Amino acid sequence: MQDAVTKPQWEEDNSQDFIDYGKYFVPDREVQINCICEVIPPPSKPAYILDLCCGEGLLTRALLDKFPECHVYGLDGSPKMLAHVEESLADYGERIKTRQFDLAATDWRELPFPIHAVVSSLAIHHLDGTEKQALFKDMVSLLMPGGSLIIADLTEPMDQFGKKLAAQAWDEVVRQRSLDLDGDLKGYDYFCELGWNHYAQSEPDPDSIDKPSSLFDQLKWLDEAGFIGVDVFWMKAGHAIFGGRKPNPGAK
Numbered sequence: 001m002q003d004a005v006t007k008p009q010w011e012e013d014n015s016q017d018f019i020d021y022g023k024y025f026v027p028d029r030e031v032q033i034n035c036i037c038e039v040i041p042p043p044s045k046p047a048y049i050l051d052l053c054c055g056e057g058l059l060t061r062a063l064l065d066k067f068p069e070c071h072v073y074g075l076d077g078s079p080k081m082l083a084h085v086e087e088s089l090a091d092y093g094e095r096i097k098t099r100q101f102d103l104a105a106t107d108w109r110e111l112p113f114p115i116h117a118v119v120s121s122l123a124i125h126h127l128d129g130t131e132k133q134a135l136f137k138d139m140v141s142l143l144m145p146g147g148s149l150i151i152a153d154l155t156e157p158m159d160q161f162g163k164k165l166a167a168q169a170w171d172e173v174v175r176q177r178s179l180d181l182d183g184d185l186k187g188y189d190y191f192c193e194l195g196w197n198h199y200a201q202s203e204p205d206p207d208s209i210d211k212p213s214s215l216f217d218q219l220k221w222l223d224e225a226g227f228i229g230v231d232v233f234w235m236k237a238g239h240a241i242f243g244g245r246k247p248n249p250g251a252k
């Protein structure tokens with residue numbers, strides 16, 4: 001008997017590639033991490049920040065440093081990624097907590113502690129549009145009043161023209177980054193070999209684990225979910241940082 005059809009998903013090989021090559025593949029990685037930390041307002045009392053799909057924990061570390069009064073809860077599906085976080089952030093002691101989870105599942109979306117911010121970098125695009133809308137609604141419920149949801153992610157261009165521009169721009173930043181870091185194109189060559197540039201695909205791949213939605217749709221879904229101050233804080237090569245705040249009726 002044939003196995004039931006399993007949905008394509010992020011595998012441990014993808015984690016290893018990202019650990020080894022993320023520094024080349026992510027446009028302006030340090031700028032993005034800084035930007036996410038900057039757009040989260042300081043908390044009014046000690047609370048948690050959730051890092052959804054925290055990967056190896058680079059953003060997690062920046063959040064721990066920027067918000068010393070906060071705990072950071074790093075969730076990811078990959079044991080390899082979580083092992084990295086636990087080892088590299090061990091010095092933060094009780095302030096870092098981790099958990100293996102499935103982003104698409106709902107069993108983690110109620111938590112018994114106050115959540116000041118939910119962040120996610122380069123992962124929400126693994127959900128389809130309906131799943132993203134459900135996530136945004138659940139996050140507005142999960143957050144404390146005044147709390148923020150900040151997403152850094154691939155976005156889907158509105159048409160072929162935008163897609164071509166994004167493909168070229170992403171190629172160029174990875175090419176330049178390889179040269180800047182190593183003086184050669186090995187990082188860029190591997191980016192091409194893996195076919196990592198989502199925008200360079202001529203036809204949509206129904207088996208792809210990447211399901212980015214347009215920035216326009218996602219801003220609308222955040223608004224519809226009840227977020228205020230919905231905005232875009234940074235954008236390059238098809239990647240954007242965007243989000244909003246949960247209303248705080250008690251605030252002066």
Ligand SMILES: C[S@@+](CC[C@H](N)C(=O)[O-])C[C@H]1O[C@@H](n2cnc3c(N)ncnc32)[C@H](O)[C@@H]1O
Binds near residue numbers: 015057075
């Ligand atoms: C491109 S990496 C980004 C990691 C990190 N946020 C960063 O920006 O460096 C994507 C991460 O999402 C996680 N991931 C992908 N799909 C997932 C899912 N359905 N549930 C939980 N984690 C998932 C992977 O394990 C991986 O760590």
